[in-house]
Amino acid sequence: MASSTQHYTHGQWTSRLVFVFAATGSAVGLGNIWKFPYMAGENGGSSFILIYLACVAFIALPILSAELLIGRHGKRSPVNVFRRFHRDYGTPAVWRFAGWLGVLAGFLILSYYSVIAGWVIAYVFQAGAGAFANATADSIASNFNGLVSDPERLTLWHTFFMILTVAVLMRGIHKGIERVVKYFMPLLLALILGLIFYNFFVGDMARTMNFMFSFDFGKVTGETVLMALGQAFFSLSLGMGAMMIYGSYLPDSAPLFGTASVVAFADTLVALLAGLMIFPLLFAFGMEPAQGVGLIFKTLPLAFSQMPGGVVFGTLFFFLLLIAAWTSALSLLEPIIAWAVEHLAWSRVKASVTAGAVAWLIGLGTVFSFNLWQDIKLWDKTLFDLLDYLTSNIMLPLGGLLVVLFVGWMLPGAAVRAEAGFRSERLYRLWRVVVRWIAPAAVVLILFHLLGWEIIRQMMN
Numbered sequence: 328m329a330s331s332t333q334h335y336t337h338g339q340w341t342s343r344l345v346f347v348f349a350a351t352g353s354a355v356g357l358g359n360i361w362k363f364p365y366m367a368g369e370n371g372g373s374s375f376i377l378i379y380l381a382c383v384a385f386i387a388l389p390i391l392s393a394e395l396l397i398g399r400h401g402k403r404s405p406v407n408v409f410r411r412f413h414r415d416y417g418t419p420a421v422w423r424f425a426g427w428l429g430v431l432a433g434f435l436i437l438s439y440y441s442v443i444a445g446w447v448i449a450y451v452f453q454a455g456a457g458a459f460a461n462a463t464a465d466s467i468a469s470n471f472n473g474l475v476s477d478p479e480r481l482t483l484w485h486t487f488f489m490i491l492t493v494a495v496l497m498r499g500i501h502k503g504i505e506r507v508v509k510y511f512m513p514l515l516l517a518l519i520l521g522l523i524f525y526n527f528f529v530g531d532m533a534r535t536m537n538f539m540f541s542f543d544f545g546k547v548t549g550e551t552v553l554m555a556l557g558q559a560f561f562s563l564s565l566g567m568g569a570m571m572i573y574g575s576y577l578p579d580s581a582p583l584f585g586t587a588s589v590v591a592f593a594d595t596l597v598a599l600l601a602g603l604m605i606f607p608l609l610f611a612f613g614m615e616p617a618q619g620v621g622l623i624f625k626t627l628p629l630a631f632s633q634m635p636g637g638v639v640f641g642t643l644f645f646f647l648l649l650i651a652a653w654t655s656a657l658s659l660l661e662p663i664i665a666w667a668v669e670h671l672a673w674s675r676v677k678a679s680v681t682a683g684a685v686a687w688l689i690g691l692g693t694v695f696s697f698n699l700w701q702d703i704k705l706w707d708k709t710l711f712d713l714l715d716y717l718t719s720n721i722m723l724p725l726g727g728l729l730v731v732l733f734v735g736w737m738l739p740g741a742a743v744r745a746e747a748g749f750r751s752e753r754l755y756r757l758w759r760v761v762v763r764w765i766a767p768a769a770v771v772l773i774l775f776h777l778l779g780w781e782i783i784r785q786m787m788n
């Protein structure tokens with residue numbers, strides 16, 4: 328496909344390692360540390376976790392490699408990549424709507440992601456000012472409630488986070504993202520491990536082990552499975568073009584599936600470690616796992632309030648979490664920015680500022696859904712809940728489904744085989760079967776089966 332590259336100066340990561348850091352930076356974020364523990368807490372702990380692990384291994388990992396494959400093979404933004412395949416291979420032109428679906432999901436996710444990241448910023452300052460020293464579970468909870476019920480403070484921090492995101496995106500992918508992730512992600516991991524170590528002394532590890540790994544399927548419902556699937560997509564940044572655009576910057580020499588496995592493994596590890604960081608504290612202080620979105624904001628400060636050096640560690644922790652959120656946020660807007668630069672010939676600055684402004688505006692809806700609009704509900708969900716449900720549980724699985732179907736059935740087999748670069752023929756065949764049949768069937772089953780039931784249930788009510 329050399330003939331059509333001359334108009335584009337598509338970037339590339341400096342090395343495979345840099346890609347791994349950037350993709351892990353995209354994957355590891357609020358999804359692992361904020362969302363995974365409260366989802367597990369609300370959906371029965373161990374059964375959710377086991378289903379989650381199965382979703383990652385059998386559905387999300389094959390889809391991740393498929394998504395990277397499309398990106399690296401087409402070397403375009405997620406919308407134009409489908410146009411290019413249409414031109415080069417005659418695949419149907421309508422596939423470009425798969426790209427647009429992803430762009431839309433990116434805006435919607437960033438709009439609320441930025442609000443939650445705003446809470447993290449608020450916590451960096453509070454922890455730094457010593458607000459959690461000698462605090463109690465009650466005072467910490469009421470502090471959190473005070474924050475989310477204040478639309479002005481939320482808007483301020485949401486704005487702040489969006490500016491941070493746009494400021495890096497403006498500069499392009501190299502100077503910003505690469506440098507930040509290389510140093511800060513390992514530090515975040517070290518701090519999480521440190522907190523887990525601390526939990527061995529003050530937390531309730533025995534109960535945590537039982538809660539996270541006892542695998543009691545009594546509480547599993549169809550909804551649990553959909554939640555776990557949605558969480559796997561969200562956590563691996565799948566189904567919206569982020570991995571596609573990052574894959575398009577991946578050097579051709581890197582083995583695709585192996586690289587995808589490293590990213591999926593790292594992401595899953597951080598999620599499990601986040602559980603081991605949160606639950607022992609929660610149980611030791613007699614709190615409920617089903618705390619919802621405030622979970623980490625109500626539990627972690629308890630640890631920091633009592634440990635020696637808690638002010639320093641607390642501040643550092645929320646700061647590193649902010650960085651993790653930031654490297655994820657960048658990947659949420661990169662697809663649309665790449666498209667605007669490529670297709671509309673906009674400058675990166677113009678594209679980044681415009682996209683950030685749109686996401687910011689939508690984000691105000693999430694800000695208000697925690698206070699002024701908290702009683703406005705549709706299907707028993709606030710606007711934030713709806714956005715989260717719609718993106719994680721519907722749009723991302725749908726986007727991922729389109730991605731594997733495209734790789735499995737639309738792209739020429741020879742191109743896929745060469746791009747996937749498996750050394751073992753057997754492994755390739757297995758992967759191919761999963762991509763063509765198993766992953767799509769699983770997503771279809773979970774998604775449409777459950778949505779079908781949900782719609783019927785709503786109609787009966």
Ligand code: PHE
Pocket residue numbers: 353354355356357358359436560561562563564565567569655656658659
């Ligand atoms: N994976 C990120 C997280 O876990 C969120 C994200 C979703 C980023 C989709 C990009 C695309 O926090």
